[in-house]
Amino acid sequence: MRVGLFSVGRLKAGPEKELAARYIDRFAKAGPAIGLELGKLAEVGESRAGNADTRKREEAAMLEKALPDGAVLILLDERGKSLDSPAFADFLAGFRDSGKRDLMIAIGGADGLDPALYERANATLCLGKMTWPHQLVRILLAEQLYRAVTILSGHPYHRS
Template sequence: MTIKLLAIGKTDSKELQKLISMYEQRLGHYVKFELEIIPDLKNTKNLSAEQQKIKEGELIFKSLANTDILVLLDENGKQYSSLEFSSYLQKKMNSGLKQLVFLIGGPYGFSEEIYRKASGKISLSKMTFSHQMVRLFFVEQLYRAFTILRNEPYHHQ
């Protein structure tokens, strides 16, 4: 199974990008992992929030295969402990699916079409984080989940 993290817009902070890259490398020991960045929309001043979500949604659909299982990283999603998230991933891997895609949306969230395509929503916290920070938190949690599944000493319970 491949796990893909799909995100809108590049990470501006070199420090954050360095940390994200570190976890990307670590994940390579456990699973095929891809981070795909969809470029920010240009000339958004004349677009409403809804129009921007629709345009971003069109770009997102171009990055998805018909067989992909899409999970949104959404503030209204289900919250998991690290142990629960590792169990969730194990179930997905056991199901035989080809690619599991986690999506970080743009500044206004997701279009209705994206919500309809998604098979689930996960929230990392009740707090709001920058989308760039969410990338780091998510790849770290993915790495943590795989160390839990392998009974490695990274996670302390």
């Protein structure tokens, strides 16, 4: 199964971009052995429309364009469901084992994600109850994807 990321807000060159890329690269290298491949990495700039509802609608339209046909859509939101790392690994493996070809995880911009996306999404997950900037969310998610692969493959990176 290909695991892609959609992010509103571009990462500038610097330590956040480097760290996110480091974990994405580790995920890309270790994932195929357990049936998880790196999918599409879609990064779009924040909409500049006049109000938050319009901005979120425009950003949601960009997400719809980037979504592969039939993809599982997972939203990240501080009000979402909290999973520990082994449960996140099982969550991914469940979609993989049910034969899904693509799964895309979406991170919103400063306004968050459009409400319509929550109806379309297969699940909404959180990385704790605090609100993080999208740059840090990208890093946290990338690390958890790599960690999930190590859990599923029995690699000692994750020690519970």
